[in-house]
Amino acid sequence: MTQLDRRHFLGSGLFAAAAATIITPEMALAGASPAGWSLAVADVDADVPEEILRLVDGKVPADCNVTLYRNGPAKFRRGTGASGHWFDGDGLVRKFRIGNGRASLSARFVDTPKRRLETKLDAIVQPGFGSSRRDGAIVNGPDDTNAANTSVLMSGGELLALWEAGSPAVLDPETLETKGFKTFRRDLKQMPFLAHPRVEPDGTVWNLGGNGKSTFVWKLNPVGSLAKAQILETGRASYFHDFTATARHLVIVLQPWVQEGFKFPLSTAMAWKPELGTRILVVDKDDLSKKRVFELPAFSFFHLADGWEESDGTIRFDGCLEENPTFGQIAASALLRGEYIKAPSPMLTQIVLYPDGRADTNTTRISGEFPATDRRRAGQSRRFTTHVAGYRQTPFPHAIATWDWDKGRDDKHDFGSHQLVEEFLFVPTGSGERDGWLIGTTLNLKERRTELHLLNAGRISDGPLATWRASLPLPLTFHGTIA
């Protein structure tokens, strides 16, 4: 039943009572949603040619000159079929450019083998994180199923569209044209490369690529070339979408959401085993054989923020921790059917690893996701974490905030229930940790348009300095980068 069908069904007074008895409250909530949040996971049928965005509020700072690249799935349905999961749609890379007092937008789908095949067949056939393999599928390697839809990284002058189980796709940073998959070394084709590389202040990139009870460790030089490529045994086949790092260590969080065997969709091959607890592996960047292990009670997670090390060796980092992986297992699939399944909220939490082997968590009791920090401070101590917030009656957040770890409070702006808020990134203009702007996008459900916002990073509660509106709505993105 499509979203429209369901609303029609529920809207009919004659059937409303009957409907309440046969569908779950969660489904009713979705069907009753007047805001139509399913625009967040709607399809885009074509690339978006460059357009000048309309300034609808505020004033553009004269010295603002920045490009924001964002990536997210934007094509889920073909023929009579649909992707089985929010994470499986085709990546649409968007380029927002602010300069000379104006802002523009263009967007282009990453031209992957999956997209080519499914366009030709007019059917969703390739398997994925939450999608089954269907007739017509061609799977001779991970990159045949690569959706290139999760994030972007500027490395060595190339714009890379990132997924997590296969290669980055190389895009032209100006035209967003796809050049093919990135091969860092001939024998490293088809290797997993997470969408969450950790970038040191000098541009050195660290990344992982999970595979069963091991992970591949990537290190790229600031110019984009390969510096290190090595398999690291983790001892547990945990699913990880992200990891973190200090200046000296890689920190790999091994949640008890573990792969057991192999089948498509991948999410159905993973089991939640809270009795195992969550294990954290700390590995020396200079000698991957030097490992330490920390144990914590079970939690699930998608995203972590940069970590750092104190003079006594204590490691601190924060993440958005969930009680269990309900969101990734079923709720993110239900979104594509217009259904809202309540999953445990991600809670912004600091994790502390002590030199004596103890580990601890300090929760903010704030629900938040998509943590973002001052990238100049990667691997160094910092005070602030920017995150989306304001989860209420839809599956998506409505606010942007920065948590102050010293004062224990949020500086927050709520865009309102008609706005779905995406990740915001920090653009420095001075040396301080909040000297700069936050730049990010929302999907305005009332106007049915995507909006671009610029805020003063030190005064978020003042609201946007400037808001621009596109001529169309684009589905929600996951992650982006500033160039």
Place this chain on the structure above:
Amino acid sequence: MNNLQSISTVIAMCIASISSSSIAQSSSAALNVSFTGIEEKEGAILGAVFNSEDAYNGKGAPVRQIMISADKSEVATALEGLEPGVYAIKAFHDIDGDMKMSTNPYGMPIEPFAFSNNAVGNMGPAKWADAKFEVKPGANAHAIVIK
């Protein structure tokens, strides 16, 4: 995606068995096999021709082996003296010239491979039923896209 490793394993077995391939029997069919879509013009196309499902599935030797320099986007070879009958071909593009189907550190094939009829597998080699084709008495031609 560990099962994808089976592609390379099976193909490696198939290629390894080429060295023990049998001598062609006396017969009256010729088969011109062409490979198209070659993107990296180096190395060679290596292939094995089978005349039974068992042999195709690794329980026997191929009847012929193929080795053609991959210096153009389209290359071909003529197999003479085949018995008319049903055949299937497995092939890969040995770009680096090591005579092996190269894999990445997780065992994924990283050199192009293909099967007769351009049949595709499901995370492994194409099935005999999809790859088999008939060779009739006289001249025959079969084209395979390998990229």
